[in-house]
Amino acid sequence: MNISLKLFIEYLQIEKNCSQYTVEHYHHDINDFFVFMAEEAISDLKDVEYSDVRIYLTKLYEKQLSRRTVARRISCLRSFYKFLLREKLVDENPIALVSIPKGEKRLPDFFYEQELELLFESCETETALGKRNKALLELLYGTGIRVSECCKIRLTDLDFYLSTVLVHGKGQKQRYVPFGSFAQDELESYIQTARKELLKSKEDHGFLFVNFRGGPLTDRGVREILNKMFDHSALHGKIHPHKLRHTFATHLLNNGADLRTVQELLGHAFLSSTQVYTHVTNEHLRRTYMSTHPRA
Structure with missing residues (x-):
């Protein structure tokens, strides 16, 4: 290199x-x-x-x-x-005056609730890996956390009494994020049985999610797991971990959550980062209106 x-x-x-x-x-x-x-x-x-x-x-x-x-x-x-x-390895920055092209304004891609149900239904929970995958999917959708944040979670970051997880976000920032009963049930089942099996008698490193060798699960590992789960479901198209994060935010706003709350849950430093989801929900409202109003 x-x-x-x-x-x-x-x-x-x-x-x-x-x-x-x-x-x-x-x-x-x-x-x-x-x-x-x-x-x-x-x-x-x-x-x-x-x-x-x-x-x-x-x-x-x-x-x-x-x-x-x-x-x-x-x-x-x-x-x-x-x-x-x-580091004084060069004398000037030839990139400094280059203007960055403005990106296309694309709406965040997300799952509809019916699509997400198909994804959850495709999860098998008979094996240790299956239980881990179901817990992973429930946590990602139930909290909207980033994959990098998910991989950093340790057992000590979970509070099952309060149903919250301490998330270590970007720039050393930390936040507490709640999770629901579905995620809690799957996490408890995974931790009590499957996680111990996946560790394979190795020394416990303390990370929540474990790969098939017993080591901590990586960002790339999460992406591969989600791709395999998506392939086994009845869904078409592509999946990426951020799609679950987009889905989390969109579903909250569609069901009446306020923008500030969603900002806090996502760990966005600026409200403008969260506001992109209002365009998604506005489009959802427009489609609903056009398909249901007699004078549309």
Whole structure:
């Protein structure tokens, strides 16, 4: 690995406390830029100029990447060069003047309640892995937490008397999130039986969710589990962990929750991050009106 990239990855992991999933994205995007540098015969990060970055942008658009992906690549490189400047590994930031393309305004993708029922019904709970998967699905939907937050949960973070979980969020922030009776039942069943079986007599590391080898479940592991569950259900399309988070927020708002409460539960620093879900619920109201009002 390039020494500059190695230092940057360590900075993301140690100082910024980024999730493994985020680190992998940075690693991939910066490596892509290194491939471009090699194609353009640019041997050192110090030699990259603004004009080179413009050429790189053109190549990204030629690949027909979405504006969102291009924006992420540029934002990634900007952070990388800011770090290099701080460490005095380069003299200037050629990305600083590059404008990030505005992303398409897409509504969050979510499950309707009937769709979610199909997903829950497809879960088998006869095996230890099946019980773990059902508990995982109930917790993700029942709390709206991020996958990275879910993987950090320890047994000591759960309070079954108050039905709450202590969530370790972004930027070292912590919050308590309640969960319902469905999640509680599945979590208690998993912890009392399946988790012990999955540990396979290994020393208990304390993390709530365990993989099939007995180690802590990772972000990638959660994604693979959800994909397999989705494939075994009667649903069509794609699933991603954030879709359950979007579903959590949308269902709360559809059923009368106020925006501030949803903001607190999601752990959003700014209300504007939560307001995107009001567009989803407004669309839901519009469709309901159009399909039910006699004069629509």
